[in-house]
Amino acid sequence: MPEVPEVEALREFLDERLVGKEIVRVLPLTVNALKTYDPPLSAVEGATVTSVGRRGKYLDVVAGDAGLHLAIHLARAGWLRWKDSFPPQPPRPGKGPLALRVVLAEGDGFDLTEAGTTKRLAVHLVRELPDVPGIATLGPEPLDDSFDRDAFAALLAGERRQLKGALRDQRLIAGIGNAYSDEILHVAKMSPFKPVHNMSEDEITVLYEAMRTTLTDAVERTRGVAAGLLKSEKKSGLRVHGRAGEPCPVCGDTIRQVSFADSSLQYCPTCQTGGKLLADRRLSRLLK
Template structure:
């Protein structure tokens, strides 16, 4: 799933490639992709793009005097830039193509989604905050005012594990499964530690890890073409998706806890005092 750093890189990429150009055609291909009907998709056509914004994991393309095209790529969605786009119009079907945006230059992009669970979403709205998912977002962790006190206030009273708190978009916007693993590894913190139990020192450590991990990931992704961002994300991860490999910090073996639809990875030496965490499906979680 694209998370804050990749979506920020896509925002930069689209700013360079879209702003000042006219949306000649916006063509929904998958029946499930378009979540709004008023204003219609046709309201975007013929309008120059004025800006591209990021709201958590949402991308918003603004047009001159018209609506915004907002998308959430979900777990298996992606943006593919093509210069030029194919001449033939896209055909609805069972393929990955969900929506195509063509510019007056002949270039443009496709939104695609792999797999059978179609969750990629596109909205045509007067304001990005009209999208329910955007309206529910918590603060951006890279915002200038996101300091230790802000994080402490968000976590106070959170009687759930810190891994789940970091992934809650209504609490903190933009962090998903992969970067929550990376942040907790950098903070030397168990993913099962209760969020409300953090000491001031632990909160400071988590805040530093959160900001540093995301900032470094954004910098690694900056300037990389959209098609190479997935590979760049994977190459920069230290624990997520690396079960069985050696921790780059201490050399211990990276372990995994599996859930029904996801998994987490962690280093026992760095994060849990050397103790393996129990699988949630089999026994109580260790704190």
């Protein structure tokens, strides 16, 4: 799933290619993708794109004098593919991974695609961005200048969850997902299962700085990377996430994994848990 760094890179990529151009066609190709009906997608056809923004994991394409917002959430298996041109015949709805197509007056544009059978990619056309329910409940942006250490500490006050779950909660902090929460905790040298309420003031500072540096470095690393290369760039820059069984780049210990029903986390025992292996209930059941 694309997170803050990748969605920010996509925002910059689209900003260079969309702003000032006219949208001539928005074609939904799956029943699941479009989540709104008023205003209709035809309301942005003929409109000029004025800006491309980002909120959390959402892209925000703003078009027309009315400033309509085409809000895009790529979910776990979605992606954006830029096209310099399109075939003369439109694709058949419901065939293949295509979810939505946006065509510009110059003949270029982009496709939204989603792999797999679980369809979670979401497109909303709204008059105001907070009209999208998922955006209305988002927490602060982790890289905003106003989101300082004290603001971070205030968010964590009263939390009873484990660190991994708290960092991934979009209502708490916008845009951090499974991959970068693993990376942040590795940089901070903290267990993903550590209870938030057990953290000292110094540990809150360490976690905050790890969050800022990890995300800032990733944003800089992806800046200017073409949309089609962002997935591989993300994977190459990760130190522990998705690298179970490989050596930790810091200490050389073997990176371990904990599996859940639909996801997994990776961590380094030496760096993060004092050498202790975290219980993997799925593996324990298989071994019985």
